[in-house]
Amino acid sequence: MENAISKQNTSAKRKKVIKSTITYIILSAIAVLILLPFFWMLSTALKTNADIFEWPPVLFPKSPHWENFANAWKALPFNKYLLNTIFVVVLGMTGEIISETIVAYGFARFNFPGKNIIFFILLATMMLPFHVTLIPTFIIWKKLGLVGTFDPLVLRSWTAWGPFYVFLLRQFFMGIPTELDDAAEIDGASPMQTFFHIILPQIKPALLAVCVFAFKGYWNDFLGPLVYLTDMDYYTMNMGMYFFMGGVSEAPKWNYLMAMSSIVALPTILLFFFAQKYFVEGVTFTGLKD
Amino acid sequence: MERYLGTFERWLIVPVILTAIAFATYYLLKRHGWKQRQATGFALITPWLVGFIIFTAFPLIYSLYLSFTDYSLFGKPKWVGLKNYIWLFTKDVEFWPSVKITLLYAALTVPIGVIGSLLVALLLNKKVKGIGVFRTIYYLPAVLPEVAVALLWRWLFNSDSGLLNYFLSPILKLFGLGKPNWFGDPKFVLPAFVIMSVWGIFGTNTVVFLAGLQGVPKSLYEVADLDGASSYKKFKYITAPQISPIILLQIIMGMISSLQIFTVAMFVRPTTAAGKFMNQLIYERGFTQLHMGEASAVAWVLFVIILALTLLVFRSTPAWVYYEAEVKR
Structure with a gap:
């Protein structure tokens, strides 16, 4: 047995x-x-x-x-392009993270007439093809005389540009019990103090997730620089890569191109290894909760 | 330095203006009898609202208007009625091939992407040692910049010295076929793009599915085990309905992004004999040829396609998407 x-x-x-x-x-x-x-x-x-x-x-x-790495890097003024890219990434990221936190907080913690409709519209903009608004947006920047500067790439960030990130942050804000706000209020904290000392520390993972995504977004952006940057001095890394690739009839120098591709890929890969948790958390959070 | 200074100044001024608008909104609303918390909430979302009006709502309507005009950025738009659309639908030799390749690309990549990433997620959901390492590796393609992905695959697909043809040529030789000139041959452009997109299915989609799989209540499987259900039955009756909302989300997001393929195509530089993707056509008509009206018309056709397909998928949901709340009722 x-x-x-x-x-x-x-x-x-x-x-x-x-x-x-x-x-x-x-x-x-x-x-x-x-x-x-x-x-x-x-x-x-x-x-x-x-x-x-x-x-x-x-x-x-x-x-x-x-x-090969050094030679490829020196073939075009990539030092300058890198500096331009960093400038765009830092300004864009900062503007986005601040404005998106504020907007998400408004959606998550306050009730006002029309809120649900407005939030629905915000989500619907995710489905809007970027190219539909591209031409009129270009005309706006042209009328303002700012085509050819970095302005079209970075100023918009202040208007909570990424609906996806607003959504992600709102979900996190909603997860914090309102009793915490009430307790702070009873203890005599101002709304500002409550926000900075009670709420913000709680959504740190979400803020980091948005930082990571926004970094990747600005670092990878190609259409924006392609349309708005006219002067070679203003080119970003991706624009540099586009020209580095050579003309239609030229045979590409594959060793140099692969060297540059590795360099362009390095920051996002490093970021992924160090912030993997936030990457994954951000993706899954928005993918699952409604 | 000077190329940064002006932008940096304006970058500092914009939030000041937006804050002023928020405060003005707050006081205006309060004067109209809104409660303090209501007015605060609305004031907090004004930065988005301002951006939405200037950069989304207005451009959307304006591009619809432009699609009925002749406009080259210089002078004023000239109203021409339906001329742009009629030209596109009947005369333009590039339009229909462009619609065709864009739709075919989406029709092939979305199902492959959704099914493939679900299978990979099922695999990664296994409880075996060292699964964390595999999850990290599987997520790697998703973090690579599009530019690098495109160049890398263009090189892998190189007809003479590409790695892919090296592995494929012995097999193709059996059938008496030569090395395909992937991106250079109109017959192979689409398959090449689809293969490239398969590499990207590992990554974001897989992670979302994985989280969904881990969210399925264990008790359901335990009950099924007691009844002696097979793995296939467990998948069909428990896993599939439980994760169907995620499948819906993936289909819609996949459709929207694949119909908008642009950067990758610009860097891969495939032969245009098989047609350009619609976004490429928009860019070319608008910014290379300065036919803003025609470009806007193409953009609106793309927009309508995306809208129609999204609605179609949504309308089919009662048939196959399972929502927890419906049962609890």
Whole structure:
């Protein structure tokens, strides 16, 4: 009897081991599929022009040419482009995070006539194709004489530009019990004090999530700079990349392009590793709650 | 330095103006008999409201107006009625191919993306050691900038020295086929874009599905286990209905973003023989050729397509989306 039970146990155990082994094999196979392109990007970046077109392709370059990174960087004034990008990212991010926190707080904690309709409209703007408003917006900036400056890229940030982020922050604000506000009020705290000392510390994860998303948004923006920046001195990294790619008829220098791609990808990858928790939290929070 | 200074000054002035508007709104509303908390709440959302009116509502209406005009940024828009639309629908050789490739791209990538990321999420939901490492790796493609993704894939798809053709050519040789010139051949442009998008299904969508799967009450599975239900039945009767609202969200978000493909296409620079994506067409008509009226018309066609498809998906929801609240009633 006992024997039979232990036999059953071992067969169940064996089944479990086989099952988890299969899972590992599938998981690893997909991981390789994901990582191989990354690896290929780095590997190409370290090759000479002649090595690149070797057939069959060489995964590990015989002698890595690290100087490709420096040479690619120096091929265009990328120092300047990086500085421009940082300027746009910092101003845009700051404006967004401040204005979105305020707007989200208004939606989450106060009741006023028409609130639900307005919030619905805010959510609906998420579905609006950016290109529909692009031309009139361009005309506005042109009439203001600001096309060619960074203004069209950064000033809008103050108007809580990202409906997605407002939504995310509102969800977090709603999760804080109002009893906390009341208690603070009884203790004689002003609404401002309540907001800064009681509420804000509680939504830190959401604020960090928005920071991470906004950074990624401004860093990745291409259409904005493409439409609004006319002077090469004002170009951002992505615009630099667009010109670095060369004309339609030119053959791209793949080692340099992959080197630059790795450099452009580095900040968002680093940010992801350090702030993975907030990335994932932000994504799941908005994806699930209604 | 001077290229930053002016922008920085104006960047500092804008919040001052917005604050002033908020305060003015607050006092105005209070004078009209709103309670203090009501007026405060409304005042707090005015920054968004101002931005919405200037940068969304007005441009939306104005672009509709522009689509009925001839306008080249210089001079005044000239009203031409339906001319732009008639031209697009009947004469323009680039319009229908553009609509076709954009719709086909969305029709292929959305189902593949939703089903693929759901399968990957089911896999990542397994309780095995080291799953955290896999989750991190699987999220990587989502954090890569579009520019880098596009250039990387353009290189992977390179017909002579690309890695993809290296792996594919032995298989293709069996069928007597040569190496496909992916982005350079109108026949292969669409498949190439779809393959590229599959790589991106790992990432954001997967993470959302994963969180959804973890939110399904364990007790439901325990009851099913007692009844001896198979894994397939458990998926069909428990998992699928429980996460159906997330599937709906993913379909809609996927549709909206895939119909708006732009940056990737600009960097991949595929042959235009198969058609340009609609957003590329808008950019080209508007900012390269300065036909603002025509560009606005294309933009509005795209907008109507997105709106119609979204409504269609929403109307189908009672048939397959399950909401907890309906049962509790």
